[in-house]
Amino acid sequence: MGSLSRLGWIAVLLAIIAGAGYFYGEWFLLRVPGWLRNPHVEANRPVVWSTGPEGANASQKRPPNIVVILADDLGFNDITFYGGGIAEGVVPTPNIDRIGKEGVNFLNGYAGNATCAPSRAAIMTGRYPTRFGFEFTPVPASFAKFVGHFQADEKIGEGTRYLAENEHDVPDMADQGIPANEVTIAKLLQQNGYHTIHFGKWHLGENPQFVPENRGFDESLGFYSGASKYLRDDDPDSVNSYQNFDPIDKFLWANLQYMVRFNGSKPFYPDRYMTDYLGEQAVKAIEANKNRPFFMYLAFNAPHTPLQALKADYDALSNISDHRLRVYGAMVRSLDRNVGRVLDALKAQGLEDNTLVIFTSDNGGANYIGLPKINQPYRGWKLTFFEGGIHTPYFMRWPGQIPAGISYERPVSHFDIFATAMGAANVPMPADRVMDGVNVIPYVTGAISSAPHDLLFWRSGQYKVVRSGDWKYQISEYQKKVWLFDLKSDRTEQRNVADANPDKVSELAGQLARHEASQVKPLWPTLLSAPVPIDRPLGTKSKPGEEFVYWDN
Secondary structure (H helix, E strand, C coil): CCCCCHHHHHHHHHHHHHHHHHHHHHHHHHHHHHHHHCCCCECCCCCCCCCCCCCCCCCCCCCCEEEEEEECCCCHHHCCCCCCCCCCCCCCCHHHHHHHHCCEEECCEECCCCCHHHHHHHHHHCCCHHHCCCCCCCCCHHHHHHHHHCCCCCCCCCCCEECHHHHHHCCCHHHCCCCCCCCCHHHHHHCCCCEEEEEEECCCCCCCCCCHHHCCCCEEEEECCCCCCCCCCCCCCEEEECCCCCHHHHHHHHHCCCCEEECCCCCECCCCCHHHHHHHHHHHHHHHCCCCCEEEEEECCCCCCCEEEEHHHHHCCCCCCCHHHHHHHHHHHHHHHHHHHHHHHHHHCCCHHHEEEEEEECCCCCHHHCCCCCCCCCCCCCCCCCHHHHECCEEEECCCCCCCCEEECCCEECCHHHHHHHHHHCCCCCCCCCCCCCCCHHHHCCCCCCCCCCEEEEEECCEEEEEECCEEEEEECCCCEEEEEECCCCCCCCCCCCCCCHHHHHHHHHHHHHHHCCCCCCCCCCCEEEEEECCCCCCCCCCCCCCEEEEEC
């Protein structure tokens, strides 16, 4: 002890103080947003669903029910339909698989975007979200600032950049919503005799003019923000996995609440694991509406982070040794179970043959959970326009209208859900605006032989993509990087053939430019520009010369 000089001890003391300051500085920076923003959550209370007529009107032909089931960040390889699955198929997904087996599997089903909210905006409106400026996923500025300043240790490119100069032009997250003049799928069906119900995640605006019950939904049970916890942190039935290498995970654990609202009520606690709660309530809503046409938008937040499983599901997967993978697998197990509950409820109420069921995910699996195989065989993740980020499971089932066991190869997109629902309901499409989606049912049944789309586009800031036939062109303007892939011979995007095909690059760049001319500026500017490695998850070591893209949000 006496060997250290006075200056030495001072240096040690200063180092201790600095370390404590860094720790507590991050601790406070993480938690202050929740302290300022989060409302009080009340005790659980029963939900009473509006009921339809006591009996069906036998003299009228009833329009079909329409049920859209949306998973959150579900990877292409998270289900067993394609022969894979979590932990090489240890977590079967028979109920999700059943929709594809009993209807149509879209082999090239695409998300509207590579992040949550713009994809949801495409589903709700039937249009490219860039047509009305909903280009970026709503996040609080405190989240963007934290991720920008407390990024993972690895350095890729120039690292994550927080664009503080844009702060004054970004509205509060509650005001980041779909513009009021956009017509939603729920509103149009509501105006045409459907009872409309929303469950789960919204993420399309939180102030009154944006929330589900004011955008066409008669009833809404869920949460307005982009994520929710599945149980309370200290619940004995909860098994949690924390990704300390991920700033997003840190922020969510520190700030998310476990809560729902019913028709704009004050927040209250669900009475069970969130995925089970939403599934159970969806069954009750089906029972209440069995005698009238209904549209149900069931937007599960599973398996989005935070990774939080029900203990019973975790215990059922004891043959998975990796804790994080086991928690994640347990979450998917619960998701599949509750998809099955909904399908079984439709059958029990005699509604199966008169219900169009659509299942998909808002985008691909996220790299920041640290699991390497969730999007196999595709490269890329959520936050990228490589196939792993936008090529999602996409199924439709409607007995008697869609033959079972169809595999449809031509590309379709999330915005086709709107037009398909209107076609099924025999409701005219809006005539006062450009609609990007089409009713895909005549295509999959062979009534129309052409492709639903010659071109598909994606954009997030300076990162832009077009798919034209089997060609896919990506450009990251910030990196001055171009990728060209021939998906017919290289569906997993292994070979960039841009240099060998300059004429095709020029052609697709022209198509992209023409499309860009018809889109509008974002409603708010980006706060983050972050590099995302294409071939490895977060939490693993970077590799010399590895490919990455910059994602703007």
